[in-house]
Amino acid sequence: MSAKQNLLELDREGLENFFADTLGEKRFRAHQVMKWIHHRYVTDFAQMTDLGKVLRAKLEDAAEIVVPKVQFEKPSADGTHKWLLGMDGGNAIEAVFIPDKGRGTLCVSSQVGCALNCQFCSTATQGFNRNLSTAEIIGQVWVAARHLGNVPHHQRKLTNVVMMGMGEPLANFDNVVRAMNVMRDDLGFGLANKRVTLSTAGMVPMIDKLGEVCDVSLAISLHAPNDELRSELVPLNKKYPIAELLDSAARYAMRKKGTSITFEYTLMKGVNDQPQHAKQLARLMHKFDNAVQMKDAAKVNLIPFNPFPGTRFERSPEEDIRAFQKTLQEARVLATVRRTRGDDIDAACGQLKGQVLDRTRRQAAFRKHLAEQGIGDAAA
Secondary structure, three states: OOOOEEHHHOOHHHHHHHHHHHOOOOOHHHHHHHHHHHOOOOOOHHHOOOOOHHHHHHHHHHEEOOOOEEEEEEEOOOOOEEEEEEOHHHOEEEEEEEEEOOEEEEEOOOEEEOOOOOOOOOHHHHOEEEEOOHHHHHHHHHHHHHHHOOEOOOEOOOOEEEEOOOOOHHHHHHHHHHHHHHHHOOOOOOOOHHHEEEEEOOOHHHHHHHHHHOOOEEEEEOOOOOHHHHHHHOHHHHOOOHHHHHHHHHHHHHOOOOOOEEEEEEEEOOOOOOHHHHHHHHHHHHHHHHHHOOOOOEEEEEEEOOOOOOOOOOEOOHHHHHHHHHHHHHOOOEEEEOOOOOHHHOOOOOOOOOEOOOOHHHHHHHHHHHHHOOOHHHHO
């Protein structure tokens, strides 16, 4: 007997095909089931009362709805909420919900660990185990939305999703795109395209590929204004230097009039927070605006570094952060400082740890996979 199909793995097109090809049913039945799963959080086919008994029996035989198991959850004093979700083989990932005025943002993971080895990231210290499946990615949204009592199109507590958790989303391209399809589908979580953001360390060919198949907001993890420093902090820069990265981001922005790109910049004491760095960054952002031919095409999100055990980096002093922002603003660059949230539960940016086991052999296999995609020594 073949394994049952986890319906969380499928976006609308995939679910329609499953109903037509596997079950021999009309495609619109897939729409009813999507609503049961993502609007009402029902995982038991017997409770899907607008489906006939025969169809429910077919679904019981051929399908299942398996959501990630919550191993641990922790609310913060500031309203931030973190979930530790169990995966196979003792692995675990983390997702974080951050409420703000008029919006609620969920930070979602795409991999168990990460192979890109960015020097200042807590996840990177654990190595890499594997990509998450579509079900494990959208399952994080499902778990958080159910907990929040989110009702798509009515009671929207979850308004934004950012692919900024553990892992490099573009290294898990197909599964991430499929999950983002469900996030943006009216039968899924009904989020506007611009309210789903993918953050990448700069996998240039995959940014171009994303532009061909998916319309979401793009954020670039820049963290340095020149190649020498960025190659030290973000090893992927050796493969795709800043000029190439900005060119691909400009191509992404120019697909659709009025599109801006967010550049994330984590400020570390004495490393990348000096006045000359701010001036170099301002010049880069002006160059980007000119390439896109739009004022404020580049937006800078300054992130105070969040120290973690064993790191050699420190958070920049508050006065240096504000001085850095002021230099950018005086150069007419849009620059905001991300307020640190969830510090008391280690939920801040770059701090998601989860639990990553059995990493050495799998990390070698994943690097081989990256090399086959032409992303060579990206993770070295």
